[in-house]
Amino acid sequence: MSLPVLTYRCTSCSFMRLGSITWGRGYYLAGESRLPMSSAAGWCHSCDDLRAIEVLPSADAEVKLQDELADLQSRLRVMDTSPPPRKRWWQFKTPKDSARPFLESQLEAAKARLSDYQRLRQALAARNTHPRCLNCGAEDCLRFPPYEVDYFDTAAPPVRIGFSHPGCGGELTAACEGTRLAMNLTGQAYDLEGERLPEYSA
Numbered sequence: 001m002s003l004p005v006l007t008y009r010c011t012s013c014s015f016m017r018l019g020s021i022t023w024g025r026g027y028y029l030a031g032e033s034r035l036p037m038s039s040a041a042g043w044c045h046s047c048d049d050l051r052a053i054e055v056l057p058s059a060d061a062e063v064k065l066q067d068e069l070a071d072l073q074s075r076l077r078v079m080d081t082s083p084p085p086r087k088r089w090w091q092f093k094t095p096k097d098s099a100r101p102f103l104e105s106q107l108e109a110a111k112a113r114l115s116d117y118q119r120l121r122q123a124l125a126a127r128n129t130h131p132r133c134l135n136c137g138a139e140d141c142l143r144f145p146p147y148e149v150d151y152f153d154t155a156a157p158p159v160r161i162g163f164s165h166p167g168c169g170g171e172l173t174a175a176c177e178g179t180r181l182a183m184n185l186t187g188q189a190y191d192l193e194g195e196r197l198p199e200y201s202a
C-alpha cells in the first residue's frame with residue numbers, strides 16, 4: 001500500500017524532509033495487551049530534526065469520542081421515533097431499513113473506539129514522563145501545531161505550519177508534492193513510559 005507523503009521545507013534554508021520519517025505503528029506493551037500509540041510530526045531538539053513525536057491520550061480527546069457516540073445514539077433515537085417512510089410498491093426495503101444497520105455499525109465502532117481509548121488512558125494514568133521523540137526517546141521535543149495540507153492538489157502552494165526552524169529562524173512549510181511511499185506495517189513496542197523495547201521490535 002502506498003500513501004501520499006508530505007514534504008517539509010524551510011522558508012529560509014535548504015532544509016527538506018519527507019514526512020514518512022514520522023510514520024510508524026508503535027504500541028504500548030501493558031502486560032499481555034498491546035495498546036496503540038499515537039504519534040504526530042514534530043521537532044526533537046535532541047535529534048535537532050523532524051521526528052515522530054508521541055501523542056499521549058487526553059481528557060479532551062476522550063470527550064470528543066463521547067460526543068461522537070452520543071451523537072450517533074441520538075440519531076438512532078430520532079430514526080426510531082420518526083414515522084416510517086411510506087413504502088412504494090417497487091421498494092423491497094424502505095430507506096430506514098438500510099440506514100439503521102449502517103448507523104448501528106457506526107455506533108458499535110464508536111463504542112469500541114471509546115472503550116479502547118479509556119483503556120489506554122487508564123494504562124497511562126500513572127505516566128510521569130512527557131511525550132517522547134520516538135527516534136531517540138528524549139522528552140525535549142514538541143508536536144507541530146495543527147495545519148492542513150491538500151493531499152489531492154499537488155500544485156497547491158506549501159502551507160506554513162507555524163513552527164520556526166530552530167537555529168535558523170525560517171518557517172517550516174508542508175506540501176504534498178505527489179510523492180508516494182509504501183508504508184512499513186511492522187510495529188515497535190514501547191513501555192508505558194514511552195521507552196522503546198528493542199526485544200519486541202519485529
Ligand SMILES: [Zn+2]
Binds near residue numbers: 011012015168170
Ligand atoms: Zn531553515
Ligand SMILES: [Zn+2]
Binds near residue numbers: 045133135137
Ligand atoms: Zn529525538
